[in-house]
Amino acid sequence: MSDQSISSDQLTGRVQAAIARVDDPEYPGISIVDLGLLEQLDVDRNGAVTVGLIPTFSGCPALAMIRDDVHRAIAAVAGVTDVKVAWLPSPVWTVDRISAQTRETMAREFTVAVRIGTHAPACPRCGAPTEEHSMFGPSRCRSVNRCTSCAETVEVMRS
Amino acid sequence: MSATAPPTARQWNDMDAFEAFLNDGGIVEVDDQMPDQYRSAVFAFIEMHANSELMGGLTERDWIPRTPGLRHKMSVLAKTQDEIGHGHLLYMVAADMGVKTRIEMLEDLFAGRSRFHNVFHYQAVTWGDQVAIAFLVDAAALASQQAVFKNCSYGPYRRILKRIISEEGFHMRLGEDRMMRIAQGTDIQKEIFQDALNRWFWPALQLFGPDSKPNDLLLRWHIKSERNEVLRNKWVQKFVPMLQSYGFSVPAPDLAFDQESNTWDVGPIDWEPLKRTLAQGGPDSARRISEAKDNWERTQWVRDAMERSAMQADTGVSA
Numbered sequence: 001m002s003d004q005s006i007s008s009d010q011l012t013g014r015v016q017a018a019i020a021r022v023d024d025p026e027y028p029g030i031s032i033v034d035l036g037l038l039e040q041l042d043v044d045r046n047g048a049v050t051v052g053l054i055p056t057f058s059g060c061p062a063l064a065m066i067r068d069d070v071h072r073a074i075a076a077v078a079g080v081t082d083v084k085v086a087w088l089p090s091p092v093w094t095v096d097r098i099s100a101q102t103r104e105t106m107a108r109e110f111t112v113a114v115r116i117g118t119h120a121p122a123c124p125r126c127g128a129p130t131e132e133h134s135m136f137g138p139s140r141c142r143s144v145n146r147c148t149s150c151a152e153t154v155e156v157m158r159s
Numbered sequence: 160m161s162a163t164a165p166p167t168a169r170q171w172n173d174m175d176a177f178e179a180f181l182n183d184g185g186i187v188e189v190d191d192q193m194p195d196q197y198r199s200a201v202f203a204f205i206e207m208h209a210n211s212e213l214m215g216g217l218t219e220r221d222w223i224p225r226t227p228g229l230r231h232k233m234s235v236l237a238k239t240q241d242e243i244g245h246g247h248l249l250y251m252v253a254a255d256m257g258v259k260t261r262i263e264m265l266e267d268l269f270a271g272r273s274r275f276h277n278v279f280h281y282q283a284v285t286w287g288d289q290v291a292i293a294f295l296v297d298a299a300a301l302a303s304q305q306a307v308f309k310n311c312s313y314g315p316y317r318r319i320l321k322r323i324i325s326e327e328g329f330h331m332r333l334g335e336d337r338m339m340r341i342a343q344g345t346d347i348q349k350e351i352f353q354d355a356l357n358r359w360f361w362p363a364l365q366l367f368g369p370d371s372k373p374n375d376l377l378l379r380w381h382i383k384s385e386r387n388e389v390l391r392n393k394w395v396q397k398f399v400p401m402l403q404s405y406g407f408s409v410p411a412p413d414l415a416f417d418q419e420s421n422t423w424d425v426g427p428i429d430w431e432p433l434k435r436t437l438a439q440g441g442p443d444s445a446r447r448i449s450e451a452k453d454n455w456e457r458t459q460w461v462r463d464a465m466e467r468s469a470m471q472a473d474t475g476v477s478a
Contacts, residue, residue: 025329061237138244
């Protein structure tokens with residue numbers, strides 16, 4: 001399916017856009033790129049694509065699923081001749097890799113706060129401070145907090 | 160970052176005013192002076208959901224040491240944590256309603272005084288059962304939860320549900336993955352799955368419950384958005400042809416396809432098994448409940464340690 005009429009830059013742009021449309025399996029609407037999982041992307045002049053992803057944590061059960069989703073998305077891009085997707089052992093993912101805009105979306109759409117540093121984050125609903133209620137929630141990368149003002153149950157993503 | 164400030168507590172003069180508020184798409188928050196009947200109906204619904212997540216998590220946990228391969232072990236570990244985590248969040252939301260404390264809910268569950276979903280009253284004997292549960296039961300549970308989320312009038316539950324549904328959608332995909340692997344496996348694997356299907360098809364279908372009553376208060380108060388029979392029928396229309404397309408037979412002797420409406424009919428449904436599970440009289444109810452209770456008692460030391468540690472932090476004195 002090699003398409004000679006487009007430049008390598010154009011193809012890279014299309015591949016990037018395709019990866020950005022792959023959502024996290026647990027957060028529909030939030031892309032794996034928004035979460036900072038895309039570490040490396042190479043597109044060579046023949047249309048062969050190599051992608052390096054990093055997991056939020058190494059025991060994540062969605063790794064195979066995300067890799068397959070990324071593979072499928074890239075393979076569907078016109079001009080791509082070969083796709084390799086790998087999970088990289090480094091760097092280690094941290095919540096700092098989540099973009100500011102995505103943090104806002106997570107707060108607004110999922111009532112999930114992101115903890116940067118050691119400070120308990122603000123309540124996504126009312127902005128008051130939250131207190132940790134349990135170190136772990138439905139996944140290892142999240143704790144369960146409670147808002148000190150509106151009593152909302154808040155999940156907090158942390159690394 | 161903050162979206163909207165929490166509304167101050169509201170009250171309604173009577174049930175008519177309250178229902179008008181709900182019919183307008185109003186969302187009830189925890190501090191609102193909601194009618195007692197609404198409070199207890201919503202509480203009972205969330206409590207059953209929380210109990211089911213906990214019992215489901217414990218079932219999943221039983222399979223951690225027994226999965227065929229590491230790939231499945233990772234998914235079972237993650238599902239266990241998800242379900243227990245969902246139970247945790249739901250118990251917090253339920254307890255905030257002020258009807259029962261979290262401990263009271265757990266004590267009622269372990270004493271067999273409260274309900275949890277019918278499917279957790281049966282025993283998962285083989286890995287095939289786990290595949291059938293992940294594929295059929297998780298889909299049924301997800302469809303019910305989506306229907307609740309769609310129009311849910313109780314704000315705290317609605318917000319938790321949104322996250323739970325996203326994660327259950329992930330479980331659904333894991334279930335499809337498990338099913339695909341077994342369906343494309345050896346003859347023995349296919350046989351194991353067919354056996355499991357024979358055991359789980361009806362309990363999964365009955366998860367939706369019998370036809371909704373005309374005066375169902377949960378529908379009226381915008382907790383449920385769809386009648387049980389409508390959701391059940393959608394599930395049938397999806398899973399009957401899907402199972403057949405993978406070469407499995409659906410264990411319904413009166414299964415019929417109506418050419419005119421292009422739909423499947425599973426025939427009459429025997430609701431006796433569902434009634435038995437609701438009275439804690441299912442095939443595996445007693446063992447499930449007593450294991451959950453033992454598990455709770457065995458982990459008392461963790462709660463004691465946490466309490467001591469919290470006391471020390473409060474008083475600055477070591478106990």
